[in-house]
Amino acid sequence: MYTPIHKAFYERHPTEVARDLLGALLVRKVNNEVLVGRIVETEAYGGRDDPASHAYRGNKGRASVMFGEVGRAYVYFTYGNHYCLNVVARSFYEKAGAVLIRALEPLQGLSTMIKNRGLSDPLNLTNGPGKLTKAFAIDLRFNGIDLTKRADLFIAKGKLRPSEKIATSTRIGIKDAKDREWRFFVANNPYVSTLREPLVR
DNA sequence: CACCCGATTATCT
């Protein structure tokens, strides 16, 4: 049914992986139910050469996952409330990297997502990195798991529709390296996070 | 051990 994306897909520069993940599917199995969302917004993060990345300060602490095997989940906790989901991605020549999943278009299991979020508006269920992890019941238990195998959480093949175009901007919520246009999203898709335009200084 | 702050969100005005 849902075909996992192979590990080799993630062994490329995070910006390439981030762009190509648009249209792919996030699949979550929980309590005999399947939740599915199309990825419509991502951001790429590098290693020691990217001041905005958790991996900037080296292979230690929570960022160690970003130095490990590609195709694995990097989940971190932030702002005292929220979990963010990344998939480790980097080319053969890079030491660390990941792609942050920032927004999904919910496809299947909407009623459970609504319950998990305590909201009913489909447009507000998964349009942000902290929102989608809550809707999909993703927390630190998933940190480090393999997203290339059928399991409780994985990423499956999926494509953009013919009419859909890819837009880019600088990354959201960071202080450094604001010149890099490393955010990728589906243009005019109503499920992207509310901050849609490039940050202005 | 103290301090600071964040790859965010909800809830105001």
Place this chain on the structure above:
DNA sequence: GATAATCGGGTGT
């Protein structure tokens, strides 16, 4: 547009 909430991780003493 502005800001409070909230707590683990990172940094430095």
